[in-house]
Amino acid sequence: AVNGMIKYEEVVIDNCCMMFVKNPALFDVLVMPNLYGDNISDLCAGLVGAATLVRGIALAEAVYGSAPDIAGKNMGFECLFHEKFGKSNCFTAEWCSMLRHLNLHDKADLIQNAILNTIAEGKYQTADLGGKAKTIEFTNAIIDHL
Amino acid sequence: MGGRSIAAGSMKLKGMVKHAIGSGRSVTYMPRPGDGAPRGVTLIPGDGIGPLVTRAVEQVMEAMHAPVYFERYEVHGDMKRVPEEVLESIRKNKVCLKGGLKTPVGGGVSSLNVQLRKELDLYASLVNCFNLPGLPTRHHNVDIVVIRENTEGEYSGLEHEVVPGVVESLKVMTKFCSERIAKYAFEYAYLNNRKTVTAVHKANIMKLADGLFLESCRQVATKYPSIRYNEIIVDNCCMQLVSKPERFDVMVTGNSLRFSFPPQNNDMNNVTPNLYGNLVANTAAGIAGGTGVMPGGNVGGDHAVFEQGASAGNVGNEKLVEQKEANPVALLLSSAMMLRHLRFPSFADRLETAVKRVISEGKYMTKDLGGVSTTQEVVHAVIANLD
Numbered sequence: 001a002v003n004g005m006i007k008y009e010e011v012v013i014d015n016c017c018m019m020f021v022k023n024p025a026l027f028d029v030l031v032m033p034n035l036y037g038d039n040i041s042d043l044c045a046g047l048v049g050a051a052t053l054v055r056g057i058a059l060a061e062a063v064y065g066s067a068p069d070i071a072g073k074n075m076g077f078e079c080l081f082h083e084k085f086g087k088s089n090c091f092t093a094e095w096c097s098m099l100r101h102l103n104l105h106d107k108a109d110l111i112q113n114a115i116l117n118t119i120a121e122g123k124y125q126t127a128d129l130g131g132k133a134k135t136i137e138f139t140n141a142i143i144d145h146l
Numbered sequence: 147m148g149g150r151s152i153a154a155g156s157m158k159l160k161g162m163v164k165h166a167i168g169s170g171r172s173v174t175y176m177p178r179p180g181d182g183a184p185r186g187v188t189l190i191p192g193d194g195i196g197p198l199v200t201r202a203v204e205q206v207m208e209a210m211h212a213p214v215y216f217e218r219y220e221v222h223g224d225m226k227r228v229p230e231e232v233l234e235s236i237r238k239n240k241v242c243l244k245g246g247l248k249t250p251v252g253g254g255v256s257s258l259n260v261q262l263r264k265e266l267d268l269y270a271s272l273v274n275c276f277n278l279p280g281l282p283t284r285h286h287n288v289d290i291v292v293i294r295e296n297t298e299g300e301y302s303g304l305e306h307e308v309v310p311g312v313v314e315s316l317k318v319m320t321k322f323c324s325e326r327i328a329k330y331a332f333e334y335a336y337l338n339n340r341k342t343v344t345a346v347h348k349a350n351i352m353k354l355a356d357g358l359f360l361e362s363c364r365q366v367a368t369k370y371p372s373i374r375y376n377e378i379i380v381d382n383c384c385m386q387l388v389s390k391p392e393r394f395d396v397m398v399t400g401n402s403l404r405f406s407f408p409p410q411n412n413d414m415n416n417v418t419p420n421l422y423g424n425l426v427a428n429t430a431a432g433i434a435g436g437t438g439v440m441p442g443g444n445v446g447g448d449h450a451v452f453e454q455g456a457s458a459g460n461v462g463n464e465k466l467v468e469q470k471e472a473n474p475v476a477l478l479l480s481s482a483m484m485l486r487h488l489r490f491p492s493f494a495d496r497l498e499t500a501v502k503r504v505i506s507e508g509k510y511m512t513k514d515l516g517g518v519s520t521t522q523e524v525v526h527a528v529i530a531n532l533d
Contacts, residue, residue: 017432018428039384
């Protein structure tokens with residue numbers, strides 16, 4: 001047991017929101033009830049760039065929810081994908097988490113590196129990352145990088 | 147001769163620089179006879195940084211010879227209730243300016259800030275978050291007004307322990323309160339030439355509670371066809387707020403969050419239920435420069451209470467109080483809002499212009515804005531910059 005080595009602090013949620021947008025480096029691990037968690041996790045996602053880059057470990061479920069306003073327009077992978085906004089990133093990253101969970105670490109690393117290289121290259125980026133590629137183009141680029 | 151013309155030249159230059167910000171005279175405001183009589187304002191210094199920043203406002207008002215006089219009352223967060231004499235004073239004056247009242251966390255004591263709002267039925271809380279020239283932030287063109295329902299929602303204060311270890315907390319939403327906050331948001335947008343009102347909600351989960359709120363907003367929206375209306379779920383709202391805040395204008399929320407954004411438009415009004423409003427307002431404040439600079443107020447049918455827009459982490463920390471380095475800008479801008487509410491527009495303009503000049507010059511700024519000045523130094527700078 002490592003009691004005493006982890007610092008514990010409490011912060012009121014409205015102050016937390018404000019501190020978050022001014023200096024997110026202040027925080028390490030956050031724990032909070034349901035509704036606040038919903039909002040803060042999306043807030044974090046906005047801060048790092050897009051919901052699609054954030055990985056959630058809720059049984060490998062994509063973090064951004066079901067986006068009811070754009071559902072039904074050209075489905076991608078599963079029903080969590082929307083080609084218009086190409087949120088493929090998040091989902092593939094989830095596959096990595098799942099693969100690690102199943103102890104298939106080398107495969108997970110392969111996919112993760114492919115994703116990171118594709119984003120770093122900057123040639124194929126989906127709309128939420130500032131580019132114009134469709135889901136399928138982005139996915140093909142990831143496959144090329146494997 | 148040379149010396150005098152150089153001096154005159156530099157005075158002229160100083161005048162030009164001084165007048166570069168604000169200070170263009172618009173068409174004269176024509177008062178009714180007797181409008182210049184001094185108005186009484188109830189002043190509650192409060193806890194923490196409250197006394198420091200309210201003192202700042204008093205000093206600036208005196209320097210301007212503004213037609214307001216303050217009736218000061220001591221209220222502290224550890225009192226059980228807001229004293230009746232304070233409520234009487236606010237009911238008489240109709241206007242109050244206050245610092246924060248420290249709310250104990252947990253412990254079953256209700257917040258005095260919330261109590262005050264409920265007693266006086268100040269059902270609309272307003273926070274204006276905008277970029278100030280001289281205060282660079284990650285985003286530009288931010289100008290968001292968050293209008294938050296102030297009396298119900300998650301702040302109903304109804305909690306009980308069902309069995310040991312299980313607590314139930316009630317969120318109460320009524321058609322009456324949702325309608326009037328929606329009406330206030332659209333009226334605000336209409337009177338302030340705002341283009342969009344956005345309702346922030348979580349109706350996909352809280353179908354009945356937030357659904358009721360949305361229904362009310364939609365009904366009111368039909369009466370203002372020239373104002374664009376849209377809706378956004380609160381979590382998405384948070385995300386959009388930190389990545390593209392310039393899309394928001396006026397947001398209306400129930401007590402929790404307020405967000406709303408109009409696409410391709412720089413100003414937004416958001417209307418939100420209570421808890422969302424609190425979170426949205428603070429996030430927007432952080433985006434646009436911090437809680438030290440955002441003005442706000444609470445208004446109801448009969449009274450108005452002006453205070454700092456977003457909470458200062460309850461009442462700010464002790465170090466700020468000790469070293470007297472609290473930022474008075476937020477309360478100064480709120481007091482400018484108060485002056486407009488009292489129909490003293492040119493005093494409001496002068497105060498706002500002076501504050502904006504000080505920020506833009508960048509010489510006297512408190513720690514939260516990256517400077518080293520004390521509260522008093524900022525106040526002197528503002529007074530020096532008054533027209």
